[in-house]
Amino acid sequence: GENVEQHPSTLSVQEGDSAVIKCTYSDSASNYFPWYKQELGKRPQLIIDIRSNVGEKKDQRIAVTLNKTAKHFSLHITETQPEDSAVYFCAALDSNYQLIWGAGTKLIIKP
Amino acid sequence: EAQVTQNPRYLITVTGKKLTVTCSQNMNHEYMSWYRQDPGLGLRQIYYSMNVEVTDKGDVPEGYKVSRKEKRNFPLILESPSPNQTSLYFCASSHGGTDTQYFGPGTRLTVL
Numbered sequence: 038g039e040n041v042e043q044h045p046s047t048l049s050v051q052e053g054d055s056a057v058i059k060c061t062y063s064d065s066a067s068n069y070f071p072w073y074k075q076e077l078g079k080r081p082q083l084i085i086d087i088r089s090n091v092g093e094k095k096d097q098r099i100a101v102t103l104n105k106t107a108k109h110f111s112l113h114i115t116e117t118q119p120e121d122s123a124v125y126f127c128a129a130l131d132s133n134y135q136l137i138w139g140a141g142t143k144l145i146i147k148p
Numbered sequence: 149e150a151q152v153t154q155n156p157r158y159l160i161t162v163t164g165k166k167l168t169v170t171c172s173q174n175m176n177h178e179y180m181s182w183y184r185q186d187p188g189l190g191l192r193q194i195y196y197s198m199n200v201e202v203t204d205k206g207d208v209p210e211g212y213k214v215s216r217k218e219k220r221n222f223p224l225i226l227e228s229p230s231p232n233q234t235s236l237y238f239c240a241s242s243h244g245g246t247d248t249q250y251f252g253p254g255t256r257l258t259v260l
Contacts, residue, residue, distance in 0.1 A: 043190075069246040080238060080251035081191065088246065126190060134198060134245035135206060136181070140190040 039064035039131035043139025051147050056117055058142045060127035061109040069130035070110045072101060075141075076123045084125075085112070114144075122146045150175045154239050154252035161229055162260050169224045169255050171239030179242045180222040181206070181249065182214060184235040191238070197222055198245070229259040 040063040050056045062070075071086035087094045087101045087110065094101050098117075103110040114121055127139040152173045161167055173180065181196040183206075193206030197216040211233055213225040222241075226233060239252040 071248075073249075080253055081249075082251070083248045086248070130245050133204065134179075135193060135196060135204070136245065136249070137207075138191045138193070140188070 038133075039067060039129055039135070039137040041127060041129050041137045041139045043127050043142055045142060046140065047143045047145070049145040049147060050117055052117055052119065054117055056112075056114045056121070056144055058112045058125055058127070058144070059109060060111070060129075060139050061107075062129040062137070063108065064129070064131050065105075065108065066132040067129040070101070070103060071128050071136075072112050073126045073128070074123045075126065081126060117144075117146050119146050119148065150250070152239055152241050152250050152252035154237075154255050156255060157253060158256050160258045160260065163230055164228050167226050167229060167257075169226075169237060169239075169257070171222045171224065171241075171252060172220050173222075173241040173250070174220065175241060175243075175250065176219065177241035177243055177250075178219070179244055179247070179249075180216065181240045182212070182222070182224045183238045183240065184208065184233075185238060185254075186235050194224070194237075229257075231259050233257065234259050 043060045068089035073081040074084045075081040098115045100113040124141045155170045178199045182194040183191045195214040197203045237255045240249040242249045
Protein backbone atom coordinates (compact mmCIF):
# COMPACT_ATOMS: atom_id res chain seq x y z
CA GLY A 38 0.00 0.00 0.00
CA GLU A 39 0.84 3.67 -0.10
CA ASN A 40 3.48 5.03 2.25
CA VAL A 41 4.19 8.74 2.73
CA GLU A 42 7.39 10.01 4.32
CA GLN A 43 7.73 13.63 5.37
CA HIS A 44 10.89 15.59 6.19
CA PRO A 45 12.03 17.32 8.25
CA SER A 46 10.09 16.61 11.42
CA THR A 47 10.99 20.05 12.77
CA LEU A 48 12.01 23.13 10.80
CA SER A 49 13.11 26.41 12.31
CA VAL A 50 13.49 29.44 10.04
CA GLN A 51 14.03 33.14 10.53
CA GLU A 52 11.01 35.33 9.93
CA GLY A 53 11.05 36.49 6.33
CA ASP A 54 13.04 33.51 5.07
CA SER A 55 11.61 30.63 3.04
CA ALA A 56 10.63 27.20 4.32
CA VAL A 57 10.52 23.97 2.34
CA ILE A 58 8.95 20.71 3.48
CA LYS A 59 9.35 17.54 1.43
CA CYS A 60 7.29 14.39 1.10
CA THR A 61 7.82 11.18 -0.81
CA TYR A 62 5.20 8.59 -1.68
CA SER A 63 5.38 5.01 -2.88
CA ASP A 64 2.19 4.34 -4.90
CA SER A 65 2.66 5.54 -8.47
CA ALA A 66 -1.14 5.45 -8.91
CA SER A 67 -1.62 8.23 -6.34
CA ASN A 68 -3.02 11.30 -8.05
CA TYR A 69 -3.98 13.81 -5.37
CA PHE A 70 -1.65 15.47 -2.87
CA PRO A 71 -3.01 17.93 -0.29
CA TRP A 72 -1.19 19.89 2.39
CA TYR A 73 -2.85 20.66 5.72
CA LYS A 74 -1.86 23.12 8.42
CA GLN A 75 -2.65 22.50 12.07
CA GLU A 76 -2.19 25.31 14.55
CA LEU A 77 -1.73 24.45 18.19
CA GLY A 78 -4.94 23.14 19.71
CA LYS A 79 -6.89 23.44 16.47
CA ARG A 80 -8.12 21.15 13.74
CA PRO A 81 -6.18 20.59 10.49
CA GLN A 82 -7.14 22.85 7.59
CA LEU A 83 -6.31 22.51 3.90
CA ILE A 84 -3.87 25.14 2.68
CA ILE A 85 -3.09 23.91 -0.84
CA ASP A 86 -3.38 20.78 -2.94
CA ILE A 87 -2.13 19.50 -6.28
CA ARG A 88 -3.30 16.89 -8.71
CA SER A 89 -1.05 14.62 -10.71
CA ASN A 90 -1.65 16.38 -14.02
CA VAL A 91 -0.02 19.55 -12.67
CA GLY A 92 3.63 20.13 -11.77
CA GLU A 93 3.28 23.26 -9.66
CA LYS A 94 0.58 25.31 -8.00
CA LYS A 95 0.85 28.66 -6.22
CA ASP A 96 -1.37 30.57 -3.84
CA GLN A 97 0.19 33.84 -2.69
CA ARG A 98 3.15 32.89 -0.46
CA ILE A 99 2.51 29.17 -0.66
CA ALA A 100 3.44 26.84 -3.50
CA VAL A 101 3.48 23.10 -4.01
CA THR A 102 5.59 21.23 -6.56
CA LEU A 103 5.11 17.66 -7.70
CA ASN A 104 7.62 15.37 -9.37
CA LYS A 105 5.72 12.25 -10.44
CA THR A 106 8.78 10.52 -11.80
CA ALA A 107 10.65 10.80 -8.54
CA LYS A 108 7.41 10.42 -6.50
CA HIS A 109 7.96 13.43 -4.33
CA PHE A 110 6.17 16.68 -3.66
CA SER A 111 7.16 19.74 -1.67
CA LEU A 112 5.57 22.67 0.11
CA HIS A 113 7.27 26.05 -0.25
CA ILE A 114 6.42 28.99 1.98
CA THR A 115 8.09 32.29 1.12
CA GLU A 116 8.47 35.41 3.29
CA THR A 117 7.52 33.45 6.40
CA GLN A 118 5.53 35.20 9.10
CA PRO A 119 4.86 34.36 12.76
CA GLU A 120 1.39 33.08 11.90
CA ASP A 121 2.99 30.41 9.70
CA SER A 122 4.13 28.63 12.87
CA ALA A 123 2.20 25.35 12.96
CA VAL A 124 2.43 21.67 12.13
CA TYR A 125 2.14 20.91 8.43
CA PHE A 126 0.97 17.56 7.06
CA CYS A 127 1.29 16.23 3.56
CA ALA A 128 -0.93 13.43 2.27
CA ALA A 129 -1.43 11.27 -0.81
CA LEU A 130 -4.65 9.67 -2.05
CA ASP A 131 -4.03 6.06 -2.96
CA SER A 132 -5.81 3.90 -5.54
CA ASN A 133 -8.38 2.81 -2.91
CA TYR A 134 -9.34 6.45 -2.27
CA GLN A 135 -7.66 6.29 1.12
CA LEU A 136 -5.75 9.40 2.17
CA ILE A 137 -2.32 8.44 3.53
CA TRP A 138 -0.67 11.07 5.71
CA GLY A 139 2.89 12.05 6.47
CA ALA A 140 3.96 12.30 10.11
CA GLY A 141 3.98 16.09 10.09
CA THR A 142 6.54 18.92 10.23
CA LYS A 143 6.60 21.39 13.07
CA LEU A 144 7.48 24.77 11.56
CA ILE A 145 8.92 27.34 13.94
CA ILE A 146 9.28 30.94 12.79
CA LYS A 147 11.96 32.78 14.76
CA PRO A 148 11.46 36.53 15.21
CA GLU B 149 -23.07 27.43 8.82
CA ALA B 150 -21.25 24.57 7.08
CA GLN B 151 -19.59 22.43 9.71
CA VAL B 152 -18.57 19.07 11.08
CA THR B 153 -19.57 18.45 14.68
CA GLN B 154 -18.31 15.83 17.09
CA ASN B 155 -19.58 14.82 20.48
CA PRO B 156 -18.40 14.58 23.11
CA ARG B 157 -15.39 16.91 22.91
CA TYR B 158 -13.77 15.40 25.97
CA LEU B 159 -14.31 11.99 27.51
CA ILE B 160 -12.65 10.11 30.34
CA THR B 161 -13.75 6.51 30.64
CA VAL B 162 -12.60 3.16 31.97
CA THR B 163 -11.34 0.06 30.24
CA GLY B 164 -14.09 -2.05 28.72
CA LYS B 165 -16.93 0.43 28.89
CA LYS B 166 -18.47 0.76 25.45
CA LEU B 167 -18.62 4.25 24.03
CA THR B 168 -19.69 6.07 20.89
CA VAL B 169 -18.31 9.29 19.48
CA THR B 170 -20.76 10.95 17.15
CA CYS B 171 -19.87 12.85 13.99
CA SER B 172 -22.28 14.83 11.89
CA GLN B 173 -21.85 17.08 8.84
CA ASN B 174 -24.32 19.42 7.19
CA MET B 175 -22.57 19.82 3.83
CA ASN B 176 -24.08 16.80 2.05
CA HIS B 177 -20.64 15.25 1.74
CA GLU B 178 -20.28 11.70 0.50
CA TYR B 179 -16.82 11.00 1.98
CA MET B 180 -16.27 10.80 5.73
CA SER B 181 -13.30 9.64 7.79
CA TRP B 182 -12.16 9.04 11.31
CA TYR B 183 -8.58 9.76 12.39
CA ARG B 184 -6.63 9.44 15.56
CA GLN B 185 -3.76 11.79 16.32
CA ASP B 186 -0.96 10.83 18.65
CA PRO B 187 2.23 12.82 19.35
CA GLY B 188 4.92 12.05 16.78
CA LEU B 189 2.63 9.83 14.71
CA GLY B 190 0.63 12.42 12.82
CA LEU B 191 -2.87 11.60 11.65
CA ARG B 192 -3.73 7.94 11.20
CA GLN B 193 -6.93 6.98 9.47
CA ILE B 194 -9.13 4.53 11.36
CA TYR B 195 -12.03 4.06 8.95
CA TYR B 196 -13.42 5.90 5.98
CA SER B 197 -16.69 5.86 4.07
CA MET B 198 -17.20 6.89 0.47
CA ASN B 199 -20.99 6.85 0.78
CA VAL B 200 -23.96 5.52 2.74
CA GLU B 201 -23.56 1.85 3.70
CA VAL B 202 -19.98 1.80 2.35
CA THR B 203 -17.15 1.70 4.87
CA ASP B 204 -13.49 0.69 4.55
CA LYS B 205 -10.69 0.08 6.97
CA GLY B 206 -7.94 2.64 7.26
CA ASP B 207 -4.50 2.13 8.76
CA VAL B 208 -5.51 1.40 12.36
CA PRO B 209 -9.04 -0.12 12.47
CA GLU B 210 -8.45 -2.65 15.27
CA GLY B 211 -10.68 -2.02 18.26
CA TYR B 212 -13.02 0.34 16.40
CA LYS B 213 -16.31 0.04 14.54
CA VAL B 214 -18.17 2.51 12.37
CA SER B 215 -21.49 2.69 10.60
CA ARG B 216 -22.85 4.92 7.84
CA LYS B 217 -26.61 4.52 7.83
CA GLU B 218 -27.23 8.14 6.85
CA LYS B 219 -25.17 10.48 4.73
CA ARG B 220 -24.69 13.08 7.44
CA ASN B 221 -23.66 10.82 10.36
CA PHE B 222 -20.62 8.64 10.85
CA PRO B 223 -20.33 7.44 14.47
CA LEU B 224 -17.18 5.82 15.85
CA ILE B 225 -17.79 2.96 18.26
CA LEU B 226 -15.32 1.55 20.75
CA GLU B 227 -16.88 -1.71 21.96
CA SER B 228 -14.28 -2.37 24.66
CA PRO B 229 -11.93 0.60 25.03
CA SER B 230 -8.39 0.03 26.20
CA PRO B 231 -5.75 2.51 27.45
CA ASN B 232 -3.89 2.38 24.11
CA GLN B 233 -6.93 4.03 22.55
CA THR B 234 -6.30 7.16 24.56
CA SER B 235 -5.88 9.75 21.83
CA LEU B 236 -7.24 12.81 20.06
CA TYR B 237 -9.87 11.79 17.50
CA PHE B 238 -10.93 13.79 14.47
CA CYS B 239 -13.83 13.24 12.14
CA ALA B 240 -13.62 14.74 8.64
CA SER B 241 -15.84 14.99 5.60
CA SER B 242 -15.49 15.96 1.93
CA HIS B 243 -17.39 15.70 -1.33
CA GLY B 244 -14.98 13.09 -2.57
CA GLY B 245 -11.52 11.70 -1.99
CA THR B 246 -9.88 14.47 -4.02
CA ASP B 247 -11.68 17.34 -2.34
CA THR B 248 -10.96 19.45 0.72
CA GLN B 249 -11.50 17.54 3.94
CA TYR B 250 -13.28 19.53 6.62
CA PHE B 251 -12.35 18.44 10.10
CA GLY B 252 -14.45 18.43 13.21
CA PRO B 253 -13.15 20.08 16.40
CA GLY B 254 -11.73 16.84 17.80
CA THR B 255 -12.57 14.54 20.70
CA ARG B 256 -9.99 13.99 23.38
CA LEU B 257 -10.48 10.52 24.79
CA THR B 258 -8.77 9.14 27.88
CA VAL B 259 -9.20 5.46 28.77
CA LEU B 260 -8.11 4.57 32.29
